Amino acid sequence: MTDTMATLPDLVPPPVELPERVAALRSEVRAFLAEERAAGAWRPRADTWLSGWDERFTKELARRGWLGMTIPTEYGGHGRGALDRYVVTEELLAAGAPVAAHWVADRQIGPSLMRFGTEEQRQRFLPGIAAGEVYFGIGMSEPDSGSDLASVRSKADRVDGGWELTGTKVWTSGAHHAHAFFALVRTSPKDDTNRHAGLSQLIVDLKAPGVTIRPIPLLTGAHHFNEVVFDKVFIPDSMVLGEIGQGWHQVTSELAFERSGPERYLSTFPLLVALLGEVSAQELDAGRRRDLGGLVSRYWTLRRMSLAIAGALEAGKAPELAAAVVKDLGTRFENEVIDAARLLVSIPPDPAGEQGGFARLLADAVLHAPGFTLRGGTNEILRGIVARGLGLR
C-alpha cells in the first residue's frame, strides 16, 4: 500500500435479517391497523409521533402487548427483542397511526429506567408504561440551551430528603398530557474545565406543586410543545435517576435510543402513500416515474440502515455513531420527500383539507418539516458526531 492509502471505520453496523419469529407479529399488527382504519378510528397523519396523541389507541396497543416490548416481564413488559419492537414501530409509523402518547416513554424512558433506574423506580413506572397508562416527556432543552446541552441552567439544590429544583425547560412535547419527564439539571456549580460534570437527571412529576406548564404553539397553531417552569419543586431522593453527577453520561446513552429509530426517516411516509392514491401509471411521465423510483430506492436503503441499528440495539450495543449517520440522512430525506411529492402532482397544500388526504398531509408535512432536522440533535450536531467517528476531530 502507498502512503496515500487509508481505511475508513464502518459507520453503520452490518446488515441484519429479521428473525422468522417477527413475521407473525407483523401480520398481527397489520391486521389490527386495517381493522382500526376500517372502523374510521383515525386517519393517517404526517409526523404522527409528535402530533397523534390518542390514549385510546395507545391502550389498544398495550392490550395487544405492543408497548414495553423490551421491558422484562417482571416489570409488566414483554421481554422481547429490539427487532420485535422495531417491526411494531415501523408498521405503526408507516400507517400514520397516532402513536404520540406513548412514544417517548416506550422509546427511551423504559430502556433508561432499565439501565439506570432503581428497583423502586422500575416498579413504579414500567408497568404503567407497558400498560399504555403512564406517559413521559423529555426535559433536556432550555431557553438558553439547545445544541449546547451541557450549558443547562436548571438547577437543583440539596435539601432535606431530596432536591429543590428551579429553572425552565422548553420544547417539551406533550408535557400538558404527560405524567413525568426526566429533567437534565445542574446539581453542582459549573466547572469550566469539565463542562459535562455536575449534571444529573431527576424524574419530575409534571403535576407536582411548583411546576407550571405553558403551551408554545407550533407553526400550524397546534399545541404539542410546552414550556415547563420549575419554581422550587421538591424532588425526593428516590426520584434521582442513576447517579448524581452522571447526568451527561446517562443522557448520551438515552440519545442512542432517542435518535436511532425508524421515526427518523418515516415521518412523511404517509404523504407518499397518499400521493400514490392520487396518481395512476398513465399520469406519470418517465421523468416523474424516475423521481418516484428515486424516493423509493432511498426509502429502501434507509430502512436497511435503520434495521442494522435495531440489530445492534438487540445485541445490547449503543450505536450512537450509526444513529447519528442514519438520523442525518433520514431526516434530510423526510424533507426531500415533501419537495418531491409536491412536484409530482399539482395539488396545493390545504391545512383545512380532509384528514388523511394528500392536501392535508402535505400542509402538515410542510409546516412540521423544520422540526425534523432539529429535534433530538440538529443535523449539524449529528455531523459533528460523525466527523469525530471519522477521526476528523
Added chain:
Amino acid sequence: MSSEMSSELREMAESVFGDAWDSSTDAFDAKLWESVEQTGLARLTLPEEAGGSGGTMSDAAAVLIAAGQFAARVPLVETDLLAAWLLHAAGIEVPSGPLSATVAGNLTIQPAAGGAGADVSGTLRRVPWGRAVSAVAVLAGEQVLLVETAGAGVEEGTNLAEEPRDDLVLNELTVRHVAAVPSVAVVEFPLRAALGRALLLAGAARGAVAMAVKYATERVQFGRPIAKLQAIQQTLALAGAEVAAAAAATEAAAREVDKHGFAEASFAIAAAKARAGEAAGQVARITHQVHGAIGFTREHDLRLVTTRLWAWRDEDGSEAYWNDRVGARVLEVGAEGLWPLLTGTP
C-alpha cells in the same frame, strides 16, 4: 457463511487488493490476478464442483467492496459473477484465467462448417477487459457462446477510469462451445452485472472518503489541519453517510440474493444500484473539493477511485435506468402495496 467468516474474508481481500495499489499503470494487473486465483477469490461464487469456491453473494459483497476501495485492476465481476456463472449454467466447462462477459443482440450465428460449434460474425461492444482476457462468455438471445479472444479483432477503448472497454470484432470466427441457457439467465445477467457494479461503487466511495479524511488531517492551512475546520467536518460527514448508504444498500441486496435468488431480488438490486450511483456522484464531488487542486491532477491517487465512481455509476444501468424500474414497480403495486414492497412482506 457466518459473519465472522465474512469479516475474515473482507480482511483478506483488503490486504490482497491494498497490496496491489499502484497508480503508475492502468493495465490489467497480472500479479494481482495470480493472488486472487491462489486465494480462491477469482471464482468465489462458482460452485466447488465447477472449480469455484462455492461462496455466497454476501461473501462476494465483502470481496467486491474491497476491490472497489483499492481500485483493483482485475475483472472480478466479469469472471466470477458473469462469465463463470453463465458458462456453468449453460453446461460449458469454465476455462481458467480471467474472463469477461457481455450480452450481444446483433451477431450472425451459423452452424460451423466443420460440425460442432458455430461460425460467428459481428461486433461485441465495449467488452470489459476485452484485451486482457482469453475468452468472453457471450449471451446471445438464449444461447451462450464461449468466444476465444485470440481469433477476434480488438479495437481498444476505455471508460472514464481508463479500464479497458474494448470492441471485439468477430469475422466468421469459429466458436466451439455453444449451448442454450434457461430463459431465467437472460433476466439474471443484467441483475448480476448491476449488483456487481454497485458493490464496486460502494467500495470506491469508501476508498475516496478514506483518502479525503486522511488528506484533511494532514493538509495544513490557516495554521492547522483542515480537518479542524467545521466546514470540512460537515461536508466529510455527509460523504461518510453516503458511503454508509451505498454499503448498506448493496450488502442488503446481496443478502436478498442469498435468500431468494437474483430474479426475486430484482427490486433490491435496482434500489441498490440506483442508491450507490447517487452516492458515487456526491462522494466524488465532496472528496475532490476537500483535496483541492492536487486531487484534480494526475499526480494524486484520488483519481483512481473517483474516476471509477464516475465510470461505474453509468455502467450496467445508471440511477435513471434503475430508478425508472423501481418507479414502474411502485406504480404497479400502488398505494396499498408500497409498504409491503419496501418491507419485502406482502
